[in-house]
Amino acid sequence: GIFDSATVDTNILISEKAQNAHQLRAVTLSADGLENMSDYVRQNVIDIDYKLDETWAILSQIEQSIKQKIEAVGTPLKEWNIKINRGILTGLNEAFIITKEKRDELVEKDPKSDEIIRPILRGRDISKNSYEWAGLYIIATFPSRHYDIDDFPAVRDYLLTFDKRKLEQSGQKDIDGIKGNNARKKTNNRWFEVQDSIAYWDDFLKRKIVFSRISGTEPKFSLDTENHFTNDTGYIISGEHLDYLLDMLVSDIIWFAFKTYYMGGGIDKEFKVNNLLNLPVPLPSTDAIKLTDEEMKFIAENIE
Template identity: 55%
Template sequence: MSDYIRQHAVKIDYKLGESWIILNEIEQSIKKKIEAVGTPLKDWNIKINRGILTGLNEAFIISKEKRDELIKADPKSAEIIRPILRGRDIKKNSYEFANIYVITAYKGINKIIKKEYPAIYLHLKKYEKKLRQRGQVEGKPGKPRSNQHHWTELDNNVSLEKLDDFNRQKIVFSRISGDTPSFAMDEKKLLTNDTGYIITGNNLDYLLQQLTNPIIWFSFKKFYMGGGVEKEFKVNNLFNLPIPFVGKKIEVTSIEKRYIKDLI
């Protein structure tokens, strides 16, 4: 038994605090190569933010028909109705807009919504009982929570500053990914719901190219994705993914290329 172990053992090097996974020799080689030339995303000049959490989708997420109805009743409604993507709408280098919209009832809008956006206020009023039952809504018995908000507002205290991030050029992605990476560029100021995320910052075109690269995607799934629900990755782990800076390249052998191709 000891001779067999000695002959077939594979040495695996780990950094302090790194997740413990068993890799074969080809996988070890690929991991070393990507880490030799790559810089973790956390050290790039970017931000990764979760999409909009409404707390009650039936009130805040609306169809195109309902959007048109609200705008017809009051044209100012258009100011706070935005197109939104769900995580499942995002594909590799593209997305499929499903003609759904979100009422962007930001933190503090309760002070003006009834007067400035009467049609939207009346729409939300129909759901008032359910909206008040959300855990973050103020006015409940007990000690007040720091993230409490008015019943007419979105959950998680969505600020105008956060909404402005969606107006920038950004990469949108889904935390639920299958065999191919679900990252795409958006320049149409779309929002995402809480199953979608956005990346803003510098070098986005280059980053998108890298995030959809088969070698990078294989490496993320195999080495950095972390455990959890099948096909769902922990977004915080994306910060650990090494991406080569412009001008650097991961040199893989033909055997390693075939290995990656067979597994993704």
């Protein structure tokens, strides 16, 4: 945002042909440094060491120290005995996500409908250490379950109230010549099934951590023991040491570390879940992260 007339972020890279020293000198330029930029750079430049297979960020000395101490005792989540899975992508939420009133109506018509209708949390429903269920359900016709929709006539007839051509996973565009009147993304799945296979469907029925990938200013992780499913803005973590892991994920130290060092790019306040797998968190059997009072104060002042 240095140039008022520019519509994209500006990055100028100057390089020379030389042996790679795996070091950078960098500065984060703020608005108050624009007037005397050369002086600002001289006073605020920092040296960064990095490895070729790691992301790098412009960090102050205290931020580098915090990062090193966390990584010294932390184990990346991808090495934990856990699984992180995305919620359910339906391809047409208005058909597959229903209210409690509609769920009750379908079950009254055919009690068997209850077998494939499950309560669902959206990412927006999940907060730090809590969630607020909005009374919504998903028609959980997962391709991996190989359902016959004729076994659920009330659900079948309800889905058919939507244009079946839009439910078809054919990828057809502009049905009836109407721009934007599209079928769902092309897959090998059937018209009444959700878009993804969801082979891990039984993990939703386990004790698990649910979280929103659109984090805002707080770590939106919560424990779910009520068998909620999630949509594609909500993710789940299943596996070992969930209570301990939840405490870590919502702690100031780990949340600061994730936001500062590992979160990665995305839309505003959204993080990439693959980057979460790289987050180093101490295992229950390892030493705790030991930071100085100055470092803890710095985290407290920069946590948001």
